[in-house]
Amino acid sequence: MxxxxxxxxxxxxxxxxxxxxxxxxxxxxxxxxxxxxxxxxxxxxxxxxxxxxxxxxxxxxxxxxxxxxxxxxxxxxxxxxxxxxxxxxxxxxxxxxxxxxxxxxxxxxxxxxxxxxxxxxxxxxxxxxxxxxxxxxxxxxxxxxxxxxxxxPDRFTFPSLFKSCGDLWEGKQLHCHSTKLGFAPDSYIQNTLMNMYSNCGCLVSAQKVFDKMGNKSVVSWATMIGAYAQWGQPSEAVELFKRMEIENVEPNEVTLINVLTACAASRDLETDEMGAQVHWRQWN
Structure with missing residues (x-):
């Protein structure tokens, strides 16, 4: 511990x-x-x-x-x-x-x-x-x-700490402290926090942070989609990408690559079709 x-x-x-x-x-x-x-x-x-x-x-x-x-x-x-x-x-x-x-x-x-x-x-x-x-x-x-x-600390302290943290229990303490100090609404901190939870393999916590974000940037979407792709959950990654499109958020190149990575790991026909659409979109 x-x-x-x-x-x-x-x-x-x-x-x-x-x-x-x-x-x-x-x-x-x-x-x-x-x-x-x-x-x-x-x-x-x-x-x-x-x-x-x-x-x-x-x-x-x-x-x-x-x-x-x-x-x-x-x-x-x-x-x-x-x-x-x-x-x-x-x-x-x-x-x-x-x-x-x-x-x-x-x-x-x-x-x-x-x-x-x-x-x-x-x-x-x-x-x-x-x-x-x-x-x-x-x-x-x-x-x-x-x-x-x-x-x-200030709003620039926690992103570096979250990047350093590879222990889930310790990461949660840092998360709690950042919240107590009033940094919870900061999108930059939230994005690095999601990434920390993802690196620790706790996608449930990463998703909770994502869902609570008031203003999700394209980086936020890319981070969460990438987390699902990284941990072999292509269906969740694709569903999140669909949700992103519904909310009219324009994906960046990182988002498209993360979706393609997720689709490549899936054997689902619908997911394969989504992958083909994303591939066409990326190169056209």
Whole structure:
């Protein structure tokens, strides 16, 4: 059984073992900084006395950053000038570490612990990073820490969590929490929620989410039809496609491919005829 989603013994992101977090992260960033590279970065900032003007080049350099070595040099300079303690600037550092191919989620977590007031955007970057790197347990664990620390998720948090979740029981907890926080009507969240239930093999729950949707987009229809096709229920997929046509929703290419996949798995004559019609429709 999966670990309960909410628990009360998480170590706070800002550890009480370290009374001087700013010094620690400065040392961490400076540890890989070469004298030449640091001088180059500093030269673009030290000529100005105004702090906001002085540190602006750091953000410009961050946009062009391509390696963790460069990132750490920029990070060290941002700490020296105080720019790092601006929420937007800190979020940019975490975003690079979490989402770029050259990034480091380990470093992202270390940086995160030093941010005085982390935002949901920063948290979402780390969760997305774990999801993109196929580390679902780490994504869920980070979400637990986030909640325990009183950091509230937003509408962009749950889609990544649902994509990470492969455990039905844990997925239902996340679903419940998203509903309690008022995100149930969000179509993007509902679509990823349907997909999560489908991946867990719980088509009944996926269908319930679909049926409760007030405004079903073509993506919603395609997701539910694809779920039935994936789990070898072609009749249900075709019936849903017929319902889609009755409601005058124009299918996209993904929908048509999902219907064709379902029809190919069926031996029913009526379903075969539907498949032929869909095939003709797709190519004409």
């Amino acid at each position: 999966a670990t309960p989603l909410f628990f009360h013994h998480c170590r706070p992101p800002l550890s009480s073992e370290n009374p001087h977090p700013r010094n620690t992260i400065l040392t961490l960033a400076a540890a890989t900084t070469t004298t030449t590279s640091t001088t180059t970065i500093a030269a673009s900032t030290d000529n100005n006395t105004n702090n906001s003007i002085q540190t602006q080049p750091c953000l410009l350099l961050l946009e062009k950053c391509s390696t963790m070595s460069e990132l750490k040099q920029i990070h060290a300079q941002m700490l020296r000038t105080g720019l790092f303690f601006d929420d937007f600037s800190a979020a940019k550092i975490v975003s690079f570490c979490s989402l770029e191919d050259a990034g480091s989620l380990h470093y992202a977590r270390l940086v995160f612990t030093q941010i005085p007031n982390p935002t949901s955007f920063t948290c979402n970057s780390i969760i997305r990073g774990y999801t993109n790197k196929n580390l679902p347990k780490e994504a869920i664990l980070f979400y637990r820490e986030m909640i325990v620390q009183g950091l509230l």
